[in-house]
Amino acid sequence: MKTAKTLLVLMVTLSIIVFAAGCSRNSQRVPAEDDRHSLKIYTTFYPIYDFTKKIVGDDVQVENLIPAGVEPHDFELSPKQAAKIYDGDIFIFLGESMEPWAKKMAQDLDKKGVTVIEAGKGLIENDDPHIWLDPVLAGKMAKNIYKGLVYVDEDHEPDYNKNITALTRKLDELDKSLSQIASGSMRKDIVTSHGFLGYVARRYGFNQMAITGLSPQEEPSTKKMAELIKFCTDKDIKYIFTEPGENSKLTETLARDTGAKILELNPLGTLRTDEIKAGEDYFSIMEKNLEALKTALGHKQ
Ligand SMILES: [Zn+2]
Incomplete structure (x- = not known):
């Protein structure tokens, strides 16, 4: 009986992990219909910020952590900045090869109820983080961000969907131009x-x-x-x-x-x-x- 129960718990846990691939959510933080404007999102560096902003639209607060004009490679977050992320609802970063500090924080943030979206998950090869400059991979990166956002805030899926469709169209054009x-x-x-x-x-x-x-x-x-x-x-x-x-x-x-x-x-x-x-x-x-x-x-x- 005990074994069966353990197995059941394991299966449920596994299915949650599979479902949440690429992002994670703490169920208490799901915003209600009318408090979307109180959603607070932190992003690490510019392309992640710009794509997130383009998907959520102007109503949602998005703050970029790496200051304007600052080289993002090897950037070190101050303890004060790191503490700020815990006040947010969602934290979006690219991956370990760009922000090793973010990867380290991810598990703890998740435990404290902040949804973490790893935008470059499954896309980065050979520790080369620059996926955003390739329009095809940039489109997949945007999709990862979109999926994470919908997971947290599914009530606004139609808005996010409309916005990512427009974003993807522009990335497709860029792909054609490069070809x-x-x-x-x-x-x-x-x-x-x-x-x-x-x-x-x-x-x-x-x-x-x-x-x-x-x-x-x-x-x-x-x-x-x-x-x-x-x-x-x-x-x-x-x-x-x-x-x-x-x-x-x-x-x-x-x-x-x-x-x-x-x-x-x-x-x-x-x-x-x-x-x-x-x-x-x-x-x-x-x-x-x-x-x-x-x-x-x-x-x-
Ligand atoms: Zn670079």
Whole structure:
């Protein structure tokens, strides 16, 4: 009898785990029909914030934890900021490779009644967090956020559904544009400051060479710099991508040594306050990124 009961508990637990894959919920926190406006959501960095905001709409309070203009890789949350998350209803992060601190907090947050959504769950490969720059993976990331939101607040599923449909449509357009750029370009090789275009390169058939590693903090060795110079010379690289706010000494050195020009490409890890004030968002910045890609790849207009 006892074994049967244990088995039943186990089965119920398992089915809850399966159902809650990608997100978790504490049932006490489900908001009632009329208190949607009191929903408080915390997100970690810009693309997660922007997509969440686009799905929930203007009525819901969404706060981004990593400040505007701050590089999100290796960001350390202050204890005061970490404490704030416990006052929220939902906490959304990408995954361990981008926010290891968030992954550590997830279990405890869940225990304390905060729903945790891991937006990059099942999407991140080889510890490369930059899925948001690939429109196809970005769409799946948005879907993970959407599923978590509906799980907490199913009464507003029609609104969320309408919004994610619009978001997905725009991401599909971006995907088409990137395919067109890939098929209409003379070049296939790109050099980036840090390795943020790995997924994009793979999907659209580019060849990415990054000056630093997956994070801007990973400095290249002298051997790596020599390889980069050889790559740029062999492939006749005309443009090297730099990113806003970057200490671009290495990029400048490489450009000088190879005769390439420097072009800005925004990895969208963060937006500056002035960009946010000017109404920029994921899509307006991606538009500029696509123009930069066209130039660097010698796209036939
Ligand atoms: Zn990055």
